[in-house]
Amino acid sequence: MAASGNNEVFAPWKDRDAVPLIRIDQITKRFGDFTAIDNVSLDIYPQEFFALLGPSGCGKTTLMRMLAGFETPSEGRITIDGVDMASVPPNKRAVNMMFQSYALFPHLSVWDNIAFGLRRDSQDKDQVAARVEEMLKLVQLSQFARRKPHQISGGQRQRVALARSLAKAPKLLLLDEPLGALDKKLRQETQFELMDIQEKTGTTFVIVTHDQEEAMTVASRVAVMNNGQLVQVETPEVIYEQPSSVYVADFIGDVNLIEGSVAALGEGAELAWAEGRASLIGQLGAALSKGQSATFAIRPEKIAISSDEPLDRRNRVRGKILDIGYLGNLSTYHVELPEGPVVKCEVGNRSRIERRDFTWEDEVWLSWSDTAGLVLAR
Amino acid sequence: MRRLSTFNIVSLTLGFAFLYIPMVILVVYSFNESKLVTVWAGFSTKWYGELLQNEAMIDAAWVTVKVAFFSSTIATVLGTMAAYVIVRRGRFFGRTLFSGMIYAPLVMPEVITGLSLLLLFIAIGLDRGVLTIVLAHTTFSMCYVSVVVSSRLVSFDDSLEEAALDLGASPFEAFRLVTLPIIAPAVISGWLLAFTLSLDDLVIASFAAGPSATTLPIKIFSSVRLGVSPEINALSTIIIAIVTVGVLTASIVSKRQITQRLKEEAQAD
Amino acid sequence: MRRLLVAVPYVWLVVLFLVPFGIVLKISLSDIALAIPPYTPTLDLSEGWTGFKAFLSQLDLENYVFLTSDDLYWKAYLSSLQIAFLSTFFTLLVGFPVAYAMARAAEEWRPALLMLVILPFWTSFLIRVYAWIGILSTEGFLNQFLMWTGVISEPLTILNTNTAVYIGIVYTYLPFMILPIYATLEKMDGSLLEAAEDLGCSRMQAFWLVTVPLAMPGVVAGCFLVFIPTLGEFVIPSLLGGSDTLMIGKVLWEEFFNNRDWPVASSVAIILLLILIVPIILFQRNQQINKEADQ
Known part of the structure; x- marks a missing residue:
């Protein structure tokens, strides 16, 4: 503003x-x-x-x-x-x-x-x-x-x-x-x-x-x-x-919630969410201490979807497309991660439908910036 | 809808024949020339003439209408108040007793209501006459009014009254300017019901009436006990005619209003 | 303001309903006397507490004992119950087919039919009972008709018998039976019967298995609406009944007006009320259940 x-x-x-x-x-x-x-x-x-x-x-x-x-x-x-x-x-x-x-x-x-x-x-x-x-x-x-x-x-x-x-x-x-x-x-x-x-x-x-x-x-x-x-x-x-x-994140709009525990606190916060995976990085949304269990919240429209691994981003996960919802102005992908969670991601449809890149069962990468997500108390 | 089966047509015909033939006979024989009610001797309106000459009958009719008017008016005020209290006021001291007293007269045999009121009037030394009949009729008909009005109040949207308060009306103004005009049809039918109940009542009036005041039903009853008379037939015909015209008019008017409203609503959207 | 709203109808009902009822109860415990008022004791508050105690000590259950010992009264109660039961049953028998046929009639006919049922309801009760005197008397229209058709050769005596009372009750209370039954049947979803037939019921079976159970609340309400007022009925037995027609409303009236025995009349009233309490409570419970079912 x-x-x-x-x-x-x-x-x-x-x-x-x-x-x-x-x-x-x-x-x-x-x-x-x-x-x-x-x-x-x-x-x-x-x-x-x-x-x-x-x-x-x-x-x-x-x-x-x-x-x-x-x-x-x-x-x-x-x-x-x-x-x-x-x-x-x-x-x-x-x-x-x-x-x-x-x-x-x-x-x-x-x-x-x-x-x-x-x-x-x-x-x-x-x-x-x-x-x-x-x-x-x-x-x-x-x-x-x-x-x-x-x-x-x-x-x-x-x-x-x-x-x-x-x-x-x-x-x-x-x-x-x-x-x-x-x-x-x-x-x-x-x-x-x-x-x-x-x-x-x-x-x-x-x-x-x-x-x-x-x-x-x-x-x-x-x-x-x-x-x-x-x-x-x-x-x-x-x-x-x-x-x-x-509660607020979930009540207002759509959000993906991933459970985990606080791995590190610095400028933002890091959330350990699955064995052997890199922590998710986001802004600190509540007073939290290290080791405390927390939830990572990320809005679907802030997630990018790609077929190649986006190496320039620290927050990236790989999964399989479970469902595609075509809503006209945008498309929603439900991507199942091998670790369990299903992540929803929204992509604007700027061009005609023929150029749809992904289909069911495709392996894709999801990624988002360090400041897009929030780490919240559970 | 399927077509009506023969059985249904027969039950409707017999049922309505049963309801209406006695009244039709009554009306037809009021125009009978003969004094014998059951023997037709030619058309005549002489019994209507005699009825109009019968001053005792006219006096009784006048008393009856007076009693019915006053008792139904007071009963409508009290019954509406009672309905409002029962539906709107949450709890107050003696609420159970109050609602009990409102509904009890509806199922109380008339002989008991009449007897108990008469004993009261005697106990407090009140002379029996028009006043006591009005008191008695008001008491039992206010309960009918409150049932009619409260069934309307139950479906009344509370927020209308709140809106009136919100716009600066006092509670009394809210009732007078908003609630009352909206429940008016129920209040009017309550009044009509109370009026007819009073016109019609024999038993309670017999207990409450004194020698100074006789109502039409009391008059009819004592004359009928002596046997049928063409004059009573004529009187009955007049009453039936008034009721029929009244009820038909009321239903046509309300049907018109409903149709009109539906039409307007359909046009609005 | 708000207090006034409660107080006015409240006080009215206490003074003109509750207090009179207390007086009836009190007089039912008193003795008949050749005085004005014709009972004793009367409450004299000028003597204060002792007067009140003396007054209380003179009250007794003598009238109630009298009611049980004189078989006129218990016969009257029994015969009232019998007449009320039977006439309720007859009214149901006449009313149900009419209500059923009304509910099955084409929609545009129903308001008119309903009107036809309601109209007599607004017409004077007394006049409608009176109409039957001319029909049922020995030289009345029914006898004229039956003799003309040759069914009978001698006129029947119907007026001033219990038969006339039954006819009178069925006639005057018929709308009370038809209206609640019609209301429940009219609400009934027509596809229920189609579903029953689809599932293999015959028309008759569908009627007994679907329509009748669904009409039950209306039937029960109608029966109470006929039974309760019939029990204390006075006009019909006194105009159409004979000297042997015993109904408690009539007995009470005669006890009061003809014999001027106020204490006995009062105790007759109290007993009648005690008898009525059972059906009234049952009726209210039935209404409550129906109301809850509607929500």
């Missing part, structure tokens, strides 16, 4: 003087015996697009519902804009939420849905009308204003829900799986629309999703959650390139 001149990169979390909008301070939430959120602390800054990412049941929705005020923490404190939220009910918070089901009021028109929140605060009809028109324009739905929710398509409903939750210009907008109900193509388009709207309005967005691709696309920072805890909170690039644990 190149910061040039006064055009600084947006990264308030690196700035010691920045004041967070939301301060989640040692929050724990229990439902009976079940601990949904386990001692979580997190700061979210103004104008961030923050993603809570995790599998279902990891506690991300509970955390979001506590921000909205639908759940109260069992322990800990949430402050928004410096105000303790403990005794503030949902209808008194400057926080709005876009629900997973959209929760559009079926008996009200698109227009009335968007006006609903505005009418709670303001008696001035013209002011409400002006704001509703503005929101309709923002989500490009002006011509559907008089329709009822069941008279518009799923994508349009999603935009009404967004407009409704943005209408009151909240300090914080919560989005619960906002694109979950859309088909893939529409979802991808909408992701960019969301980013666009977030930038235009300057609202802080917190999005809950189980779709890592979505989180990576839209968010300025991603918090990966598991079992009610935060596993890693970082920018998408760092999450992908430098996952802090095997």
